[in-house]
Amino acid sequence: MHINKSKDLFAKAQHFIPGGVNSPVRAFRAVGGEPIFIKKADGAFIYDEDDNAYIELINSWGPMILGHNHPLIREAVIKAMEHGTSFGAPTSREVEIAELITHMVPSIEKVRMVNSGTEATMSAIRLARGYTGRDKFIKFEGHYHGHGDSFLIAAGSGVATMGYPDSPGVTKGTAKDTLLAPHNNIEAVKELVENNKGEIAAIILEPVAGNMGCVLPREGFLKALRELCDQEGIVLIFDEVMSGFRLAKGGAQEHFGVTPDLTTLGKIIGGGMPVGAYGGKKEIMDFVSPAGPVYQAGTLSGNPIAMAAGLAMLTHLNETPSVYSDLNRIGNKLVGGFQQSLKKLGLNYTINHLGSMYTLFFTYNEVYDFDSAKNSDTVLFGKYFQAMLQKGIYLAPSQYESLFLSTALSDKDIEKIIEANEASLIEVFT
Ligand code: PLP
Numbered sequence: 001m002h003i004n005k006s007k008d009l010f011a012k013a014q015h016f017i018p019g020g021v022n023s024p025v026r027a028f029r030a031v032g033g034e035p036i037f038i039k040k041a042d043g044a045f046i047y048d049e050d051d052n053a054y055i056e057l058i059n060s061w062g063p064m065i066l067g068h069n070h071p072l073i074r075e076a077v078i079k080a081m082e083h084g085t086s087f088g089a090p091t092s093r094e095v096e097i098a099e100l101i102t103h104m105v106p107s108i109e110k111v112r113m114v115n116s117g118t119e120a121t122m123s124a125i126r127l128a129r130g131y132t133g134r135d136k137f138i139k140f141e142g143h144y145h146g147h148g149d150s151f152l153i154a155a156g157s158g159v160a161t162m163g164y165p166d167s168p169g170v171t172k173g174t175a176k177d178t179l180l181a182p183h184n185n186i187e188a189v190k191e192l193v194e195n196n197k198g199e200i201a202a203i204i205l206e207p208v209a210g211n212m213g214c215v216l217p218r219e220g221f222l223k224a225l226r227e228l229c230d231q232e233g234i235v236l237i238f239d240e241v242m243s244g245f246r247l248a249k250g251g252a253q254e255h256f257g258v259t260p261d262l263t264t265l266g267k268i269i270g271g272g273m274p275v276g277a278y279g280g281k282k283e284i285m286d287f288v289s290p291a292g293p294v295y296q297a298g299t300l301s302g303n304p305i306a307m308a309a310g311l312a313m314l315t316h317l318n319e320t321p322s323v324y325s326d327l328n329r330i331g332n333k334l335v336g337g338f339q340q341s342l343k344k345l346g347l348n349y350t351i352n353h354l355g356s357m358y359t360l361f362f363t364y365n366e367v368y369d370f371d372s373a374k375n376s377d378t379v380l381f382g383k384y385f386q387a388m389l390q391k392g393i394y395l396a397p398s399q400y401e402s403l404f405l406s407t408a409l410s411d412k413d414i415e416k417i418i419e420a421n422e423a424s425l426i427e428v429f430t
Contacts, residue, residue: 001390005049006037031382031397033389041068044408046394054394055413057403061396062210062242062267065313065323065356067408072312073271080308086300093307100314101269101279105240105250107259111279112288113302117241117266118146120276121204123288123296124262125150127278128202128235130294131287137202138192140183142212142370142400145204145239145264149174154370156211156400183209183369184217186224193232202262203229204237207252210402211242212373213359214352222258229261235284241266241276242402245317247355248324255354268317271309274300326407327356330414334358334405337418345425356405360421373400380428387424393417 013020021027021035028035036048044067045053059065066073080093094113101111114120125137125148139145144156152167153175166175179196181188183205193200207222209215229236238260243252245268253259262280269275279285289295300306317323335353338360342349350361361367362377362384381399388395393416396403409417 001050001052003034003036003048003050003052007034009037009049010034025396025398025401028397030378030399031385033386035397036389036394043067043069044406044410044413052392054389054392055409055417056394057405057417058394058396058401059404059406060267060272061401062246062404063270063272065246065268065327065404065406066316067406070271070408072316073309076271076308076312077273077305080305083304085305086303088299091302091304091307093304093311094302097307097311097314100311100318101265101277104245104314104318105253105263105265105279107253107261107281108263108279109282110285111277112285112296113307114276114278114296114298115274115300115303115306116146116276117239117264118148118276119298120241120264120266120278121145121151121237121239122148124237124264124278125202125204126296127284127287127294128237128262130292131284132201132233132235134199134201136177136179136196136199137204138179138181138189138200139203140181140205140209140370142183142215142373143204143206143209143239144211145206146241150178153178154180156209156370182371183212183215184221185369186221186228189225190228193228193234197232200232200234202235202237204239206242207238207240207256207258208243208247208354208357210357212370212400213361213367213376214354214357214402215359215367215369215373216352216354217256218368222256226258226260235262236260237262237264239264242357242404244268245314246327246357246404249317249321268313269310270306271313273303273306273309275303275306275310323407324355327405330405330407330409331356331358333411334409334414334417337414338421341418341422341425345422345429347425347429357402358405359399359402362399383428384424387427388420391420391424393420 141154142156145151240251248254266276363375
């Protein structure tokens with residue numbers, strides 16, 4: 001396999017774009033080698049500039065739950081384009097998608113559309129602060145909530161991949177209001193709340209973390225957070241930018257039966273277009289401008305093309321429950337195959353998995369928080385990543401990411417991935 005055109009493009013890109021990419025993990029620094037440049041994608045496959053085909057297990061970092069270039073989304077976008085690309089004024093589609101979201105995620109009584117997951121989480125924290133009149137919030141180590149200043153402290157995803165504890169440029173003044181707890185440790189959270197009594201506006205978390213690899217909540221953890229927030233008047237925010245519309249129609253909150261006050265959404269909600277949203281209890285959402293005093297706005301928010309894509313995606317998910325049973329079947333088959341290979345090869349590596357999210361961690365330990373995720377051998381992961389790429393399987397270029405499966409994966413694709421996984425593990429260890 002040669003990637004000459006990608007190499008040339010990357011060399012040129014580095015002259016004009018910092019690091020040659022528009023989002024850090026895309027540069028492949030954590031796995032070595034050079035990034036491949038993508039020309040097109042269709043179904044379960046992406047194709048690079050040198051016309052190599054790869055089976056996709058990232059799916060644009062989550063949004064493409066039905067696979068790439070799905071006809072429903074493509075046609076909705078083309079149809080919407082015929083009427084113009086942006087109006088900066090209300091449209092019927094915004095009302096329709098808001099109603100649909102409140103139906104699919106019942107804890108959301110009102111919702112505001114924004115342009116990214118980052119905007120959604122920044123706005124939700126501002127809202128929680130405005131609503132409670134308190135300044136501090138708790139986030140968990142290894143969770144990633146986008147690149148808003150107050151979240152770039154012990155953050156997961158690209159921040160963890162690059163090995164930055166915090167980002168320069170975030171002021172001490174900002175950082176002091178972000179309190180950090182270890183994931184799955186309710187006692188540590190209680191202690192933080194006790195030591196900052198009456199000062200905490202919100203607890204924000206990924207209910208299923210995907211940004212330190214896939215890490216599930218321990219039994220009772222989400223429920224205990226809910227109870228604590230109720231006792232202390234703290235706004236509980238589930239960041240479901242990854243898990244929303246993926247783990248179930250109503251996201252992780254439906255799967256685990258725990259209801260947050262606010263939810264942040266992104267990725268799938270835009271069908272591949274730049275969209276995010278935050279929503280929740282009416283009483284809190286009515287603090288958002290112009291209903292209330294907490295300011296938040298956007299020139300392109302509710303953009304008609306993005307709304308058309310999102311609406312086509314959500315309508316399909318709402319009307320097709322088999323999407324979720326299919327994703328569960330695909331996830332179980334794939335992870336089952338990986339587990340068989342690991343057993344056969346005498347490797348005791350940890351696989352965390354729920355539905356269509358999974359991570360194969362290069363550690364024998366249980367992975368339940370950021371520290372245990374960091375036990376993984378990232379050098380071995382890098383070799384495994386490259387071996388998979390050579391076999392036509394495109395993984396997230398970092399150990400600290402979840403993989404996202406799509407309904408476009410056929411049984412034949414899954415068999416191919418399982419075979420490539422086993423062959424790559426053998427290669428890594430010989
Ligand atoms: N929250 C979570 C849980 C995410 O996974 C991400 C991105 O991966 C974000 C927020 C930020 O979303 P965006 O990259 O659209 O700004």
